[in-house]
Amino acid sequence: MLPDYYQFSLPTKVRYGIGMASRLGEELADFPGKRALLVTDKTIVKAGLAKKVIDGLKGSSIAIVATYDDVPPNSEIKVVTEAADLGVKNKCDMLIALGGGSVIDSAKVINLLMVKGGPLEKHMGAQLIKDRLLPSIAIPTTSGTGSEATQFAVISDDANSVKLPFAEDAFLPDVAILDPEMTQTMPSKVTAATGMDALTHAIESYVGSNQNPVSDALSLYTIELITQNILQAVAVPNDLNARGAMLTASFLAGVAFNHGGVGIVHGISHALGGVYHIPHGLANSIILPFSIKHNMESSAARYARIAQIFGDSGFYPVQEINRIVAQFDNFTINQVVSQLSLVDDWLVKRRAESLAQKLWMLNQKLNALCGHPLNLRDAGIKDGFKKIDQLVRTALDDAAMLNNPEPVTENAVRDILQEAYAQNLKPVAVSKSELKAARTQGTAKKLKGIFKDDTALYDILGTYFLKVQADPKLFAPLKDSKLKIRFNYTSPDASIALDGSTDDKSKQILRGEAARAFNPEVEFTLSADMSHYFWHGQVNLMQALARKEVLPKGNLARAMRLLPLLEPLYELYPQYLRERDLGKLAL
Numbered sequence: 342m343l344p345d346y347y348q349f350s351l352p353t354k355v356r357y358g359i360g361m362a363s364r365l366g367e368e369l370a371d372f373p374g375k376r377a378l379l380v381t382d383k384t385i386v387k388a389g390l391a392k393k394v395i396d397g398l399k400g401s402s403i404a405i406v407a408t409y410d411d412v413p414p415n416s417e418i419k420v421v422t423e424a425a426d427l428g429v430k431n432k433c434d435m436l437i438a439l440g441g442g443s444v445i446d447s448a449k450v451i452n453l454l455m456v457k458g459g460p461l462e463k464h465m466g467a468q469l470i471k472d473r474l475l476p477s478i479a480i481p482t483t484s485g486t487g488s489e490a491t492q493f494a495v496i497s498d499d500a501n502s503v504k505l506p507f508a509e510d511a512f513l514p515d516v517a518i519l520d521p522e523m524t525q526t527m528p529s530k531v532t533a534a535t536g537m538d539a540l541t542h543a544i545e546s547y548v549g550s551n552q553n554p555v556s557d558a559l560s561l562y563t564i565e566l567i568t569q570n571i572l573q574a575v576a577v578p579n580d581l582n583a584r585g586a587m588l589t590a591s592f593l594a595g596v597a598f599n600h601g602g603v604g605i606v607h608g609i610s611h612a613l614g615g616v617y618h619i620p621h622g623l624a625n626s627i628i629l630p631f632s633i634k635h636n637m638e639s640s641a642a643r644y645a646r647i648a649q650i651f652g653d654s655g656f657y658p659v660q661e662i663n664r665i666v667a668q669f670d671n672f673t674i675n676q677v678v679s680q681l682s683l684v685d686d687w688l689v690k691r692r693a694e695s696l697a698q699k700l701w702m703l704n705q706k707l708n709a710l711c712g713h714p715l716n717l718r719d720a721g722i723k724d725g726f727k728k729i730d731q732l733v734r735t736a737l738d739d740a741a742m743l744n745n746p747e748p749v750t751e752n753a754v755r756d757i758l759q760e761a762y763a764q765n766l767k768p769v770a771v772s773k774s775e776l777k778a779a780r781t782q783g784t785a786k787k788l789k790g791i792f793k794d795d796t797a798l799y800d801i802l803g804t805y806f807l808k809v810q811a812d813p814k815l816f817a818p819l820k821d822s823k824l825k826i827r828f829n830y831t832s833p834d835a836s837i838a839l840d841g842s843t844d845d846k847s848k849q850i851l852r853g854e855a856a857r858a859f860n861p862e863v864e865f866t867l868s869a870d871m872s873h874y875f876w877h878g879q880v881n882l883m884q885a886l887a888r889k890e891v892l893p894k895g896n897l898a899r900a901m902r903l904l905p906l907l908e909p910l911y912e913l914y915p916q917y918l919r920e921r922d923l924g925k926l927a928l
């Protein structure tokens with residue numbers, strides 16, 4: 342059933358691609374800021390990721406004029422205050438956050454302090470900022486918080502052992518760069534814990550009180566991506582496809598819970614972070630299975646749906662029988678079958694309960710792969726659980742509890758904590774069939790500046806078109822379509838037009854001025870280098886259009902219909918280059 346009201350917005354421009362951070366300057370050509378404050382941490386710098394970003398900006402209009410690289414795993418008031426002072430002192434007009442959730446959350450709050458000034462406590466709350474903050478870019482290096490796509494930030498107040506929550510639309514970064522290579526150096530334990538954080542975001546927003554069609558859709562696909570990739574990403578760290586899937590899942594789950602919220606698991610985990618400094622994703626992974634029993638009354642059907650993604654059949658026999666007997670329109674049979682619906686209700690509940698088992702099993706497999714802790718003792722509570730009363734109180738005060746589908750009582754929180762503290766689970770080995778060979782799909786070295794000037798372009802591409810024209814079979818698709826098409830090239834600037842509507846061979850291929858004076862039905866503007874890749878059959882045109890690397894004008898659909906007929910030309914182009922002794926340009 343749809344809710345009475347829902348809303349959706351994502352002002353953040355999201356760009357995904359392997360190696361994208363290394364060409365940041367190109368990706369951010371129109372970015373409004375010029376003097377960047379880079380916010381990151383020492384591990385990121387040590388792993389060489391900060392250097393990748395700095396090198397990626399070379400030659401662009403953005404300069405990193407100050408770096409704050411001391412953000413701890415749980416950022417605190419002192420950190421954001423220091424970093425904001427550094428940014429103001431260096432007259433920074435933009436921020437780049439490079440790191441996990443703590444770094445990206447910190448950058449949001451640093452931005453707030455740079456624009457609005459301190460002290461921080463004065464800004465605590467939600468939706469207090471009416472004006473814009475400085476433009477910002479987020480580059481996540483973990484796959485969990487989804488902070489690049491949320492309005493939230495959490496900063497520790499160490500003096501009072503609590504987490505300070507902030508929620509501001511203005512926090513949403515202008516650009517998020519999702520580059521799987523930037524998550525490749527993440528240790529397995531962090532991959533496991535942060536991945537479970539993303540899974541918790543998806544599950545909690547799917548069952549939460551603020552559920553809506555947008556977060557539902559995002560949550561379900563997130564859960565699918567995580568179930569299919571988390572073991573792989575932990576076991577085979579250099580599998581960039583698995584890394585990319587987890588990074589995407591984390592981002593999608595971020596958008597989901599930005600709209601659907603989280604619940605009891607996060608309420609308890611925030612407290613575990615504040616009081617016992619247990620890493621957020623790890624705390625979530627331990628608490629998550631227990632939340633299902635607590636929310637069963639209202640959310641069984643939704644948990645059962647998630648269990649299906651984890652591999653349950655989703656078959657409900659009475660529903661099936663109902664569907665069949667409905668065709669006979671027999672009142673008595675329908676009455677009898679409707680009585681049986683209790684069987685399906687029972688099944689829904691069993692399947693929902695099975696989800697808890699499946700989540701424990703996932704944790705146990707992660708434990709076998711990387712030592713992912715399975716209870717709160719192993720997660721870091723070494724004092725005999727002395728602070729459980731403080732934990733319960735802190736958890737009950739957490740705003741996330743308000744969005745939980747079932748009311749959260751003191752006893753419920755205490756029971757979950759005690760069970761999560763005492764439980765003893767064993768590792769479960771991951772079978773070979775559950776893992777795939779690594780698919781690294783690294784960034785292929787690309788040729789650049791292939792045509793040194795327009796003369797070279799007309800010589801190579803222009804002559805190639807003449808070769809195609811000379812073969813009636815190859816030229817037939819254009820002739821048959823009668824299409825008039827023009828390619829406008831950049832770097833170097835040049836134009837070539839093809840006219841399928843005329844039988845006059847001398848007018849079928851036009852270059853330079855003649856091409857520019859031509860009146861085409863459709864034209865494409867693209868870089869000359871991209872055209873070179875296109876004629877090798879190496880450009881996904883739909884993706885290139887989406888990335889605005891190819892700009893179309895006119896009747897695009899007419900031209901696109903020709904695409905399947907171009908296959909033979911993709912083979913001919915490299916052959917042609919070799920024939921002309923230009924083999925070094927063939928890909």
Ligand SMILES: [Fe+2]
Pocket residue numbers: 486538542607621625
């Ligand atoms: Fe979280």
